[in-house]
Amino acid sequence: MPRRHARTLLITGAGGAGRTAVAAATAAAAARAGTRTLLLTYDRTAAAALDGTLPGLDVRRVDAGGAFQDALLDLQSRGGTLFALLGTTPLDPEELTPLPGAGALALLRAVRAAREGGWEQVVVDLPPVREAVELLALPGQLRRYLGRLLPPDRQAARALRPVLAQLAGVPMPTEWAYEAAARAEVQLAAVQAVIDDPGTSLAVVVEPGARGAEVLRTARTGLALYGLRPAAVVANRLLPAGGSEPFVAGLAAGQRDHLKAYAEACAVDGVPLYELPHLGRDLAPAEEALAVPYDGRGPDRTGGGEPWSVEDRLAEEGHLVWSLPLPGAGKEGLDLVRRGDELVVDAEGFRRIMPLPSALRRCTVQGAALRDGVLRVRFTPDPGLWPR
Structure with missing residues (x-):
């Protein structure tokens, strides 16, 4: 019987809008409901606070540095003969520091691995919106680069490379490069399959205000450019209407005005808008009130497949x-x-x-x-x- 893949909920939003708290609460709520759930996050504090607190909830912090080190050492090991031919000195694990973009690749690999881990629900705490859109677009972009730089249908003198390798006594660099490209293509295609899967959905967390409106607009346009759309919008930290304090009441009224604009945008896109309260106190791990009441419906790809x-x-x-x-x-x-x-x-x-x-x-x-x-x-x- 084929293994049933987990549903994946990706949560992004404005920086400081509480997306990590919402992701943690949503994962915890799924675990409390009896769903075996995994939370993936960059946040060390959230991971430490939640780890081992609930039956059925696993928490993993994405370690960009460790993932980068493992990938580079593996590459160095596979190309050892070639590097020796070039006279290069191998890198030691202690001198490796992650490069820009390593965190995105580490998260994508973690999401892919999670699909095979036996969980029923995977909740992913993504970076803020702009970085999240770029992350979701990354597999497709890298696959395009590989196809242009090392096209499989233009492997010149492919039949001669084994002979040349025997004469030289080392693997030919071109063959090594094509083999590396083939491995990368398989890995990137697997990640892209997770993003495109009907069981994968994305929610955008914003705090009602001018900045939240700009973030939501960026999310809608950026995702649509890559054939995606939010499956849900979450308005977080809503103040109660009709408060006795004039200042708080004024802030609440302003939030409600922005909330109307959010509702109109969601109606155009055909996605639900969820409202979460401002709790007015320090947050405990996995606050139940901040769980997204999202039913897991998908897909988040507009109309299924390319929308153009x-x-x-x-x-x-x-x-x-x-x-x-x-x-x-x-x-x-x-x-x-x-x-x-x-x-x-x-x-x-x-x-x-x-x-x-x-x-x-x-x-x-x-x-x-x-x-x-x-x-x-x-x-x-x-x-x-x-x-x-």
């Missing part, structure tokens, strides 16, 4: 239209350029390079317009390439 569509308007208007949903995007900071058979789109500081559908590769770009959260790009057939 090509509309044929050749008969009526003489062009094709490629529609790319970008909710929350504004014209400022939005740019696109055709590059060969790819379209490069920049939005909200994010960039995605997308291969054009086959029909559009035989067309030229005539213009684009952003209306109602959808970027529509017009293509007209190239007479030299389009069949008569």
Whole structure:
């Protein structure tokens, strides 16, 4: 009988909005309900406070330094013969410090490993929104880089490499590079499968206010650029309405105004909005009141699969239209350029390079317009390439 994979709930949000507390509470609530649950977090304090406190709840802190050290030492071990040929001195474990981006890779590997660990629910405490979107886009970007730098279909003199290796007495560098690329491709594809899985969902935690509104807009646009969307929005630290203190009452009224805007955005995207209270005191580990009442429905990929569509308007208007949903995007900071058979789109500081559908590769770009959260790009057939 095939193993049933765990459901995965990714939780991101504004820095300081309480996303770690919400992730911890949500994981604890799932464990209390009898679901074997794993919480993955960078936060040392949260991991220490929760570890071993509840039956059915496992807590693991993602160790970026340790994961980076293990990966680099493994690479050094696999390429030992080549490095010796080049006259390099092996690195000692004590001199290794994690490079920028090591934490993201460590978290992605931990999420992938968690799917095979027998848990029913995995709750992942992601970094703030901008870093989280970049993290979710990372496997696809790295796979594209590998495909361009070491394309499997262009392995020159592949049949000769074993002969050359015997003559030289060492593995040929090109063969070693292709083998490393193949291993990386398998690992990245497995991580991408977790992100794309219907059992994976993402919640965005914000504190109602001007900063929260900007974070939510960034999340909506950034995720949509990569074909994703939030499955839930969580408004955290809501003050009670009608308080006796004028100052607190004013803050609560302001929060409610922002909450209305959040509700409108969620209605457009078709996702639920959950409201969590401001507890007004220091938080204990896994506060039950901060658990997201999320039912685990998925997927968080808009409409299932790539959300972009090509509309044929050749008969009526003489062009094709490629529609790319970008909710929350504004014209400022939005740019696109055709590059060969790819379209490069920049939005909200994010960039995605997308291969054009086959029909559009035989067309030229005539213009684009952003209306109602959808970027529509017009293509007209190239007479030299389009069949008569």
